[in-house]
Each structure stands twice: as C-alpha cells, then as structure tokens.
Amino acid sequence: MDPASVVETTFHVRYAETDQMGVVHHSVYVIWFEEGRSAWLRARGTSYAEVEAGGHFFAVSEVHVRYLAPARYDRAVTVRTWPSRLGSRGFTLEYEVVDTESGQLLATGSTRHICLDREGRVTRIPEAWRKVLASVDRS
Amino acid sequence: MDPASVVETTFHVRYAETDQMGVVHHSVYVIWFEEGRSAWLRARGTSYAEVEAGGHFFAVSEVHVRYLAPARYDRAVTVRTWPSRLGSRGFTLEYEVVDTESGQLLATGSTRHICLDREGRVTRIPEAWRKVLASVDRS
Amino acid sequence: MDPASVVETTFHVRYAETDQMGVVHHSVYVIWFEEGRSAWLRARGTSYAEVEAGGHFFAVSEVHVRYLAPARYDRAVTVRTWPSRLGSRGFTLEYEVVDTESGQLLATGSTRHICLDREGRVTRIPEAWRKVLASVDRS
Amino acid sequence: MDPASVVETTFHVRYAETDQMGVVHHSVYVIWFEEGRSAWLRARGTSYAEVEAGGHFFAVSEVHVRYLAPARYDRAVTVRTWPSRLGSRGFTLEYEVVDTESGQLLATGSTRHICLDREGRVTRIPEAWRKVLASVDRS
Numbered sequence: 127m128d129p130a131s132v133v134e135t136t137f138h139v140r141y142a143e144t145d146q147m148g149v150v151h152h153s154v155y156v157i158w159f160e161e162g163r164s165a166w167l168r169a170r171g172t173s174y175a176e177v178e179a180g181g182h183f184f185a186v187s188e189v190h191v192r193y194l195a196p197a198r199y200d201r202a203v204t205v206r207t208w209p210s211r212l213g214s215r216g217f218t219l220e221y222e223v224v225d226t227e228s229g230q231l232l233a234t235g236s237t238r239h240i241c242l243d244r245e246g247r248v249t250r251i252p253e254a255w256r257k258v259l260a261s262v263d264r265s
Numbered sequence: 266m267d268p269a270s271v272v273e274t275t276f277h278v279r280y281a282e283t284d285q286m287g288v289v290h291h292s293v294y295v296i297w298f299e300e301g302r303s304a305w306l307r308a309r310g311t312s313y314a315e316v317e318a319g320g321h322f323f324a325v326s327e328v329h330v331r332y333l334a335p336a337r338y339d340r341a342v343t344v345r346t347w348p349s350r351l352g353s354r355g356f357t358l359e360y361e362v363v364d365t366e367s368g369q370l371l372a373t374g375s376t377r378h379i380c381l382d383r384e385g386r387v388t389r390i391p392e393a394w395r396k397v398l399a400s401v402d403r404s
Numbered sequence: 405m406d407p408a409s410v411v412e413t414t415f416h417v418r419y420a421e422t423d424q425m426g427v428v429h430h431s432v433y434v435i436w437f438e439e440g441r442s443a444w445l446r447a448r449g450t451s452y453a454e455v456e457a458g459g460h461f462f463a464v465s466e467v468h469v470r471y472l473a474p475a476r477y478d479r480a481v482t483v484r485t486w487p488s489r490l491g492s493r494g495f496t497l498e499y500e501v502v503d504t505e506s507g508q509l510l511a512t513g514s515t516r517h518i519c520l521d522r523e524g525r526v527t528r529i530p531e532a533w534r535k536v537l538a539s540v541d542r543s
Numbered sequence: 544m545d546p547a548s549v550v551e552t553t554f555h556v557r558y559a560e561t562d563q564m565g566v567v568h569h570s571v572y573v574i575w576f577e578e579g580r581s582a583w584l585r586a587r588g589t590s591y592a593e594v595e596a597g598g599h600f601f602a603v604s605e606v607h608v609r610y611l612a613p614a615r616y617d618r619a620v621t622v623r624t625w626p627s628r629l630g631s632r633g634f635t636l637e638y639e640v641v642d643t644e645s646g647q648l649l650a651t652g653s654t655r656h657i658c659l660d661r662e663g664r665v666t667r668i669p670e671a672w673r674k675v676l677a678s679v680d681r682s
Contacts, residue, residue, distance in 0.1 A: 138443075138446075145285065147595075151281050152573065160570070161416070164416065175476075186610060189569060190606070190607045192605050276554060277585075279577065279578050292434040292438070303558065312617045322425055327468075327470050332463070332467075338591075339581060339590045419568075424566075427563075
C-alpha cells in the first residue's frame with residue numbers, strides 16, 4: 127500500500143447498525159467499505175455519481191471481510207480505503223476499519239469490481255476513470 | 266376494512282433486523298409494510314415490478330407507524346395489508362403486523378402513495394392499476 | 405421550535421441507501437432521524453449509550469415521516485433535530501432533513517419515545533435525563 | 544457437499560433491497576446468508592435463538608461472497624446452506640443463492656464462525672451444538 131493512496135473517512139456508528147449481540151452487525155461493514163469507496167473518489171475531486179452519469183457501473187464481483195474486534199454504537203469509526211490492483215476491465219480496493227479514538231483495528235477486507243455498461247455488459251474502464259483509479263495524492 | 270381486501274404475508278424475523286435492545290429495530294417495520302404491499306399486488310396476480318415496467322412509480326409520500334409490542338428474532342410475523350383510500354393520483358394502504366403464532370398485535374401503520382411518471386411528475390393513476398387497487402377478492 | 409434547541413448533523417447519502425427508483429429508500433429517513441437523535445445527545449455532551457448503560461431505554465412508540473423531495477446518492481444531507489414535548493414517561497422529537505448545499509427541504513417527521521427499564525416496563529424518565537431533554541443550548 | 548446436509552429457504556426479493564443500479568445491493572447477500580443459517584437450524588428442529596439463550600454466540604469472523612448474476616425485485620430467490628468444516632471452537636458454512644424459477648446461480652459464498660461466551664471470549668462449541676452442526680438429515 128502506498129500511503130499516499132489511502133483515503134480516510136470517519137463517522138459515528140448508528141444505532142440501527144447494531145444487532146442483539148450488542149455490537150455492529152457484520153453485514154454493515156460491507157456498507158462501510160462502500161462509503162470508503164465513495165470517500166476515496168470524493169477525495170480525488172469526483173464522485174461515483176459521475177461514473178454512473180457517464181453510463182458506467184463499477185459492479186461488485188467479490189467481497190471479503192475479516193472481523194477482528196466488535197464495533198459499538200456511537201463510537202467514531204474510520205474507514206481507510208486504497209486501490210490494490212487495476213486491470214483493463216476491473217480493479218480491487220482494500221479496506222481497514224479502525225476505532226477512531228483507540229486506533230484498534232476492527233476489520234479488514236477487499237472488494238473486486240468490474241466495469242459494466244448500461245446494458246450490464248463487462249467493458250473496458252474508460253481512460254479518464256483509469257487515471258483516477260491509478261492516481262496517488264502527493265499534494 | 267373489508268376483510269376481502271386484506272392480504273397476509275408471513276416470514277421469519279431476520280437476525281440483522283434486531284438491534285442492541287434485543288428486539289427488531291423500528292425502521293424495519295417500514296420495510297415489512299413494503300413487503301406487505303408487494304404481497305398485496307402478488308395476491309392480485311400482478312407485481313409492483315409491472316407498475317414500474319409501465320413507466321409509473323407509486324412513491325411513498327407519508328408513512329406512519331405505531332409500535333405496540335416488540336418483535337423478536339426468528340419468530341414468524343404476519344403482515345396484513347389493505348387499501349383504505351383511493352384518489353385519482355394517490356392512495357393509502359393500512360397495515361397490521363402480528364406475531365403469527367400468538368396473534369399478538371405488534372404494530373399498526375399506514376403509507377400514502379402518489380403516482381409519478383418517469384420524470385418524477387405527479388400523474389393520474391393509470392386506469393388498469395386503479396382497477397387493481399379498487400379490487401376486492403371475493404373468490 | 406426554539407432555535408437554541410435544534411441540533412444539526414450532516415453526512416453523505418450512502419449508495420446502499422438508494423433503491424431502484426434512483427433515490428433514497430423511504431425507510432432510510434427513519435434511520436437518519438435516529439442519527440439526528442444521537443447527534444442531539446452528543447451535542448448535549450452525552451450519548452444515548454449512557455442512557456442504556458444506566459439501565460433505561462427510550463423506545464420508539466410512534467414514527468411519522470412526510471416525504472417532500474427525493475434525496476440522492478453522495479449528496480450531503482443535514483438532519484435538524486429538536487424536542488417538542490416532554491412528559492414524565494415519554495417525549496417527542498421533531499426532525500427536518502434538508503439537502504445541505506441547496507437547503508431544499510426533503511422530509512419532515514417526528515418520533516415519540518417512552519422510557520423503559522431493563523425489564524421492558526414503562527417507567528419515569530430519570531431526573532438527570534429529563535434535565536438533558538429539557539435543556540436548551542444558550543452558549 | 545453432502546446433499547443431505549443442504550437446507551433451502553425461499554423468499555421474495557424486497558424492494559428496499561435494491562439500489563439505484565436496479566438490482567439487489569451486494570450487502571444484502573450477507574443478510575440472506577444469515578437467513579440461510581437461521582433456516583438451516585430451523586430445519587434441524589432448533590433455532591439460533593436457543594444458542595444465545597444458552598449463553599453462546601456463533602460470531603462471524605469472516606465472510607466471502609462472489610457475485611455471478613444480479614438478483615431483481617420481487618423474484619423468488621432460494622438460499623442453499625450447508626456446513627463445510629467443523630472445529631472445536633468454530634465452523635464454516637457455505638452458501639449458494641439461486642433464482643428460484645430459472646435455477647440461475649446468482650452468488651456463492653461462505654462464512655466462518657467462532658463460538659463466544661457471554662463475555663465475548665472464544666470458547667469450545669457446546670457438545671449439543673456440535674452434534675447439531677455435524678448432523679446430516681437422512682430422513
């Protein structure tokens with residue numbers, strides 16, 4: 127991982143995200159990863175909304191999560207997101223979720239994406255988006 | 266309420282639907298009402314998917330829920346759905362959620378809907394759908 | 405509404421919160437209201453986690469939402485929350501959701517709460533929490 | 544996979560489970576897997592609620608999903624669940640999600656679980672539950 131490619135976003139755990147075990151339900155981390163992706167693109171000065179506006183979708187083809195410690199209601203959590211592999215028709219993103227205050231690592235994971243057109247066919251990632259995905263913030 | 270217009274659908278409470286209070290999170294009932302609507306249309310031999318395929322949306326303009334008793338993980342719950350008011354551009358549906366086995370009433374509520382076209386403009390409910398919404402099953 | 409009692413919290417709309425109509429699903433506003441409540445208590449220097457740690461729950465007994473305009477993916481939305489009625493065993497909170505940038509009002513609503521003890525019995529709101537709920541920030 | 548160990552459960556895709564891509568959001572499959580687990584235990588004549596009532600939790604330590612084809616609103620989907628590995632303190636379950644009518648495979652995946660006690664410590668799976676997890680229905 128190139129530290130310059132990591133984007134962090136922080137938010138509070140919502141009550142609705144907990145389950146009767148008293149901790150955040152494991153499905154929620156998949157949504158947090160997605161919010162990490164959204165934040166990664168916002169940090170690059172764009173938005174996934176613009177990908178779709180241009181007629182492309184970065185569909186999720188695979189997701190993997192490892193749960194290390196429970197997240198709890200109202201704690202701040204930080205999602206760290208960075209790209210790890212970039213192909214012509216797809217890419218992979220990596221994630222870490224940490225408790226913001228303590229820095230404790232709560233979960234790690236990854237998502238693989240393929241580029242689809244409006245008809246749902248796999249297609250090449252448009253060059254402009256390849257540049258964004260390959261970019262590293264050295265500012 | 267005309268008993269002939271009531272449609273029931275039954276399913277198990279999902280673990281993900283609970284929260285750390287140990288009961289179903291209150292936002293979930295809004296999703297259960299929607300599943301009640303879907304079942305109501307399926308019982309009429311159609312699907313809300315066909316409403317959208319025809320270029321219309323029955324957008325929710327208002328929702329109201331009263332919570333009477335908690336729902337618990339893995340219990341069967343039954344949602345009872347029926348229409349209560351039908352106008353030219355909108356309609357209201359009513360709901361009851363009961364514990365299937367005990368019959369205990371868990372929640373009641375209603376949703377108001379307005380008919381939109383693809384551009385998001387309020388429009389008249391197509392006549393074919395008005396007939397479905399006004400129909401009562403006397404079979 | 406006393407402006408001094410209003411607390412605002414702002415976040416981005418998550419992709420998972422949209423539905424196939426292309427806008428935020430109506431059930432999500434109930435979760436946003438809850439996040440508004442959490443933020444309201446945080447702004448008072450406390451947390452709903454402390455309510456529960458003390459053996460009490462502010463269970464939702466009723467929710468009402470009116471939808472005025474659709475919310476869209478990746479837009480910033482602001483939830484404004486304020487208390488409107490405070491009884492010995494319950495209270496009501498009011499909400500507005502606005503598009504942060506344009507200020508457009510997207511939804512309004514309210515939630516009623518009753519105070520429960522660990523056994524799920526309705527009980528008086530502890531005096532310390534009544535003071536918090538009655539407080540208005542004049543700082 | 545021993546066919547006798549596979550349990551199937553079928554339900555309709557909920558509207559709230561779709562996203563603005565027009566298909567089911569990828570996080571939902573994690574919840575469907577969990578519903579597959581619940582159904583697997585119900586088919587064994589018990590319930591995960593009884594695991595927790597006995598003071599144990601089968602916490603998810605890892606989840607993996609591969610998405611093969613999109614699921615769509617109001618279609619019936621079937622989740623097939625079976626155990627694949629059983630250790631002293633944990634076990635793995637495997638899943639397939641298919642479109643009920645066409646039989647098309649929509650997703651595959653797995654979850655790993657560790658047994659926790661009420662204090663959140665990893666502990667041995669109680670013998671009674673080991674027997675359930677090892678059981679195969681030859682009826």
